[in-house]
Amino acid sequence: MEKFEIHILGCGSALPTLRHHPSSQVINLREKLFMIDCGEGTQIQFRKTRLKFSHLNTIFISHTHGDHCLGLIGLIQTFSMLGRTAPIHIYGPQDLKDFLQPLLEFYKKSIGFPVNIHCVNFRIMDLVYEDRSVEVYTIPLSHRALCCGYLFREKRVLPHIRREMIDFYGIPNYAINSIKEGADWILPNGECISNSSLTFPGEAPRSYAYCSDTCYLPKLAEVITGIDLLYHEATFCEENAARAQEVMHTTARQAAMLAKSAKVGKLMLGHFSARYENESTLLKEAQQVFPQTILANEGLVVNV
Amino acid sequence: MEKFEIHILGCGSALPTLRHHPSSQVINLREKLFMIDCGEGTQIQFRKTRLKFSHLNTIFISHTHGDHCLGLIGLIQTFSMLGRTAPIHIYGPQDLKDFLQPLLEFYKKSIGFPVNIHCVNFRIMDLVYEDRSVEVYTIPLSHRALCCGYLFREKRVLPHIRREMIDFYGIPNYAINSIKEGADWILPNGECISNSSLTFPGEAPRSYAYCSDTCYLPKLAEVITGIDLLYHEATFCEENAARAQEVMHTTARQAAMLAKSAKVGKLMLGHFSARYENESTLLKEAQQVFPQTILANEGLVVNV
Structure with a gap:
């Protein structure tokens, strides 16, 4: 079967710790790479995977909170130092441009390839990217910023x-x-x-959804029904449910409830608050509702 | 004797590697902390030192190449999340403002304390900071950017x-x-x-100079004569001297020649090119000219 791997580069939340890096992951779909989110230090985490930098042409950003996008400009500059000339395409809610354009302008002399920023429609589910193997849709989320998740639907595999x-x-x-x-x-x-x-017949097309950051949205189940793998933020455990609601994040149990009602194949929890020494409580809480739950971790590679 | 320590957070050059982080160091002078340069990922390196974030009020930036300043905005946001209200002061050449101000503007809602950017005179040696224990001067350097080093001169210690x-x-x-x-x-x-x-009598006042990035400037010896510790970039070894000149960097041997003619107490080499698997050649080359040479390394703490 052809590759459809999720490489976790970072699954911490806003406050970086010595255990977790800020959000980023790379999807290896038939040797074409896609990045979702790019927190500070992502380029080093990316290097650790030994994946080829030159195979990455497309980056999806969920929102412009620092832990999801501060690594972009360093990554772009490194690509340029390595001699890249191929354009890169970066998708994200409209304020991504306000964040990134001034940096690109400031460093324009040292960036030797086109950086194309595409503002996505983050309020509805919208097809934002398509090639011969995959379609990528936005998933409307609800957070303290313009924010969306991304759904990767593999296209029909030929017989x-x-x-x-x-x-x-x-x-x-x-x-x-x-x-x-x-x-x-x-x-x-x-x-x-x-x-x-x-x-x-070819293998059944696979699908992957990335949902971070967001408050608990039960109706998301409609748009991710039956997908193979769901990465969902679980910033807090149930004990901190009030705090989760206040700052528009999700608890591990809520993520599991969503996974269960959407009948997904597997749930991966991420975006862990710095307050937890380890995530065993989060895992236990989620598995009580949805047993096919795993924890994200830096360096983890999951086959969809 | 009171503390005057240099904590190396990063001593790599523009291209990050799995061995070295981009430039940053923290000076602990009598429990007051000063940072020099702040490349991507500095906040994590800073955390590893176990020094208190709240004791840092002053940051000096040598120039705005990404490997010296991309970590600033993440550090500032983290300080804010940790509840900081005290102002922070950031010193650097005039284009630091062009780099940092748009980011501060974009993230202003999430920054709960004043960030004061001070443009320094980087063309002459200028007193830019002073408190009861130290004076900090700019050191004019020559690089492909507006760039200066910094000289820390401890004030007379009372008997x-x-x-x-x-x-x-x-x-x-x-x-x-x-x-x-x-x-x-x-x-x-x-x-x-x-x-x-x-x-x-109290101990003799100590002094420390940070010179990175720059081409080889023999006349720097005049302004750093007799200082206790010199951190000088040594991006290349002598074999790559032509490349060093072309991109306005220094070789290890040239850094040692400067240290020797300035009669400094000790030389620490840093800002290593990603091309070297280790820096033993750089060290050997420098020690042949100036035996009191050491290599910087992440986590190293040097007493001035």
Whole structure:
């Protein structure tokens, strides 16, 4: 199966600690890299993964709180020092431009490639990026800033060729692509070999949603129903539910309730408050509601 | 002797590596903290020292290349989250304002204390900061940016009291300060006890200079003659001297030549290029010219 990996670069919250870095993750989808959020120090965390910097062309920012975007300008400058000339595309709510443009202007002499900022519609679910393998949609969230999550939906995977049947009928190479697209094959004697004898179905398309930062939004379940993996913030445990509500964050239990009602395959908790010495309480609390829960951690790689 | 420590938070150069963080250091002078430069990730490096964030009120920036200042806004926001209300003062060449002011403006709602930016005269040696224990001067450097180093000169340390003499003559506590300042003591019978019998000299004032980034400037020796500790960039080794000149940096050997002609007490090399797997060549090269040379390293604490 082709790669669809989530690399956790940082899963702490606003106050950095010696245990967690601020928010960032890299998605490796068939060797094309996508970044979501880019807190301070992300470029060093990125380097640790040994993924290729040059395979990253697209960055999605959830919102402009410092722990989600302060690493952008350093990352951009490093790319430039490494000789990058290919454009980079950065998606985010409209104030991302107000944050980033003055920095790009200040450092323009040292940035040798185009940086394209795309303001996304963060109030509705909107298709903001598409290539031949994936569609990316915004997910409206509710936080103390213009904020959205992102939903990655893999496109339909083409069926696989039954090599032994191709050989048996002596079907030439030039016909393979059209057969993958669904064509039958006509033998010289006029006999039709149906597509279903020549192929077997590709894997089911996979999906991943990133929801951080946000207060608990039960209705999110509608838009992430049945996805394979949900990364959801769980800044607090239930004991601090009042505080969570006040600062528009979610508790681990609430994240699990959402995962359960959306019937997702797996839940990964992140964006941990600096107040917890470890996250075992958060994990336990969530697993009581939704057993298929794991904790994010720097360096963790999860297959969707 | 009272503290005058240099804590190295980062001593790499522009391209961050897994071995070195970008430039930053904290000076602990009698429990008052001063920061010089603040590259990305400095707040985490600072936290590792276990020094008290609240004891830092003054930051000196050499120049606005990203590896010397991108950590400022994150540090400021963290201070605010921790409840700081005391103002912070940041000194640097005039374009520091162009870099930092838009960020402060963007994040103004989340910064709960005054951030005062002071543009320094970086073309001449200028007294830019003074308190009762130290004077800080700019050191004009030559780089691909408006850039200066900083010289910390400890003020004269008051003489120490000879406790046994104070007791012997029954001198009251209220007189101690004036005796420290140089006064004699007159006994009830009119006899004069000279100050020199009541005190012994304080330690010689210490001095520290930070010179990064710059090309090799032999005439710097005049302004740093006889200082106790010199931190000087040594981005390259002699083999890359042409490259050093081209990008306005210094080689380890050149830094040592400067240290030797300025007769400093000790030389610490830093701002290492990412191209070196370790800095043993740089150290060897410098020590051949100036044996009292050490390498900076993250976590190193040097007493001036």
